[in-house]
Amino acid sequence: MITLDADSRLAVGHLIVRQENEDEYVVGDPATGTFVVVPELGARLVELFAAGRTVAEAAMALEQETGEPIDALDFAEVLVEAGIINDQAEAARAKVWSVSRIPAWVVRPLFGKVAWTFYAGCLLTTLWMFVAEPSLRPTYEDTFVFPDIAASLLLTNVVVVLLTILHEIWHAFAGAAVGVPSQLRLERRGVFPVLETDLSGLWALPPAKRYGPFLAGMGIDSVILFAAVAPRYAWSHGWIELPPGLIRILAMVVLSQVAKLAFQTLAYLRTDMYLVMATATGCNNLHQVTRLSLKRLVRNLRPDEAVILRDANPRDLRVARWYRLLYLAGLIWMVFFALQFVLPSAKVALGWSLGILFGAPIASFYWWEGLLLISFTLLDVTLPLFVVVRNRIRARRAVA
Template structure:
C-alpha cells in the first residue's frame, strides 16, 4: 500500500480487527488471515480511534491531548500496513466466512460428552490395573512374529490415524471458538510430527486457550482406553481374533508413549504451550534459545553476534533464566538417547533384517525385509530432509538480510 499518497485528513478503511487486552499489552489482529501483533495500550487506543473513523491527523491530535506525547502517525500506519490491517484503495472487504465444524466442536466438548469421556477413561484405567493381559507394557508392541512388515505397520503406520485424530481434536476445539486452523508436517529434533496451527489463540482470553491446547492429550487417553477395552474380549482368543486383540494393545501402548512424549517441554509439545500460557509467556522457546546463544557468543568475545534483548518481553526474559537449563538438559538427554538407544536399535534392526535376508533369500522375504527397512528408516530420512531445508531457508534469509544491509549502508 502506498502510504505516501494517503490523505492524512481522510478516514482510513481497516479490516475487521480483534482486540485482547492483557496487562500492559493488547493483542490486535485480523482473524481472517491470522495476522496478529502486540501493541502497547496507548497504541491500541490510537488504533481504535482510526477504526472508529478518525482521520490519521485527528487520531494523532487526540493521542497528543490524551497522553501528552506526539506520535509519528506515518510510522504507525507503516506498522498497520505490515500487519495487513489497512484496506487498500478500491478493494472491497469480503464478509467473514463462517468457520466450518464449529457446531461439531461445540457438541464434542459439551457437558454430556465430558461425562462419556470420564466413564471411558475410568473404565480403561480400571481394566489396565485389574487385568494383566491388557496392562500397558513394552512387550505389547511385538504383537506378531510372522512378518517384520506387519510388525512395523502395526506399530508405526498404525499410529497415523490416532495422530491425525489427536491433531484434529486441537483443530475442532479451536474451531469451536471460531478460530481457523491448518495441519502440516513438521520436525521436532529427529522426530517427524504433525502440527496443528491455531494462530488465532493469541487473541483469545487465556482461560479459553486451555481446552484447544489439551484436546489432543484428551484424545490420546480416550484412544488408549478404548483400544484396551476393545482388546479384552479378543486378546485371549486364538487365530485372527487374538491377533487383532494384540494389535489393539500395541496401538494402545504406542498412544500412551506419545502421551508421555508430551512432557518433553523443550520440543514445544502441547504441555509446553500450556505451561507458557499459564506462566504468561509470549515466545519462551525463542527467548531461551537466544539467551543461550548470547551466553555462548559472550564467552567467545563475539559481541557482534549477540541478539538484542529489547524485543523480549519481561516475562519471557524472567522465565528464560531457568528454562534455558531445562532446554539444555532436554536436548542433552535426547542426544544421549540417540547415541545409546536409537542408533544401536537401528543397527540391531538392520542386522536382523540382513540375517533374515541371508538365511532365506526368497522373493517374499526380500520384499518383507526391504519394505521393513524403508518403513523404519523413512521417518528419520524425511526428518533429515526437513532439517536441511530449514537450514537452507534460514541461510537464505540471513544472506538476503546481509545484502539488504549492505545496500542500505
C-alpha cells in the same frame, strides 16, 4: 507489499484488539492467525485507523490525547511487515481447513464439562490399570505385531499416521467449537516429524478459552489409549476372550498412544502442554527466551539473539528461570526415549532388512520387503531434515 504514507488509510476492520495483560494488547487477524503484541498506544492507533483516520490524522489525534508526538507511520509499517495488513490478506483468510468450517454447535458438545470429565476419566482409569497390571505397560517389542518385521512396521506406521490425524482433527474440532479456523501442516519437534494444527487464531480469545483447543488432542488420545488397554485388562483377568493377533495389535496401539501423550508433555518442544504453560504464565515468547538464556550459559549469542534476549518481556525472563529445568528435563527424556524405544527398534529393523537384502534373491518378495523397511527407516530420518530445509527456504523468500 503495501506502500504507506501520511495520507494512507488502513483497512483494519478485520483485526481484533484485545488486552492481554495490564500494559499489553494483542492485535491481529484471527482468520489468518497473525498477531503482534503492542502497547496501549498501538491499540489506540488501530482504533483510530478503524474509524477511518489517515495515518497523519491518527497521529495528530493521539498526540492531542497524550501530549506527546506519535510516529503512527512507523507503527502502520510494523503491521504491514507482520503480515496483518497486506494485499494477500483476503486470500489468506480464505485458506482454512474444511474442518474449521464446521458450525460451532455441532462440535461444542465434544468439549463441554461432560466430555472433559470423560477424557480425564479415561486417562486416570488407564493409569490405574497400568499400576494394577504391569504387564500391560508398553515396551518396544510391541511394535512388532507379526513375525514378519516389514509387515509389522507397515501396520504400525499406518496406525500411527491415522491416530495422529485423529489427534489433529480433534484440535480442529475444538477450534471450530470456539469459532477459530485452522490449518494442518507438516512440522518437526526436535528429531520427530509431526503433523500440526495451526490454531493461531486462539490468541484472539481470552486465555481461559484457549485451554480446551490446546488439550483437545490429548483428550482423544486418552480415549483411544483406554479403548486399547481395557480389553487387554479384561482378557488378562479371564473376563473375555481375545484372538492373539488382536491382543498384539492393541499392545501396539498402547505403545503409540503412550509415546504420543508423553511427547505432548515435552514442553521444550513447543507441544500442546507448552501452549498451556505459556498461556497460564502469560508469556509471549517463552520458548525462544529460554533457549537463548541457556545458550548464553555455554557460548556467546549472535548479535540478533542478544537483542531478542535484551528486549524480552520481563515476565518471559522470570518464567524462563524455572522453565529451564523443564526444558532440560525434556531433552533428557527424549534421549531416554531414543535409547529405550527408537534405537532398539531401529536396530532390529535394520538388522533384519540388511540381512534380507544381502541374503534373498534380488527382486524376490523378501528382497522387496527388506527394501521397503529400509525406506521407512530413511523416511523417519530425513523427514525432519526436509522440514528444516523447507522452513528455511520459506523464511528466505519471506525476507526477499
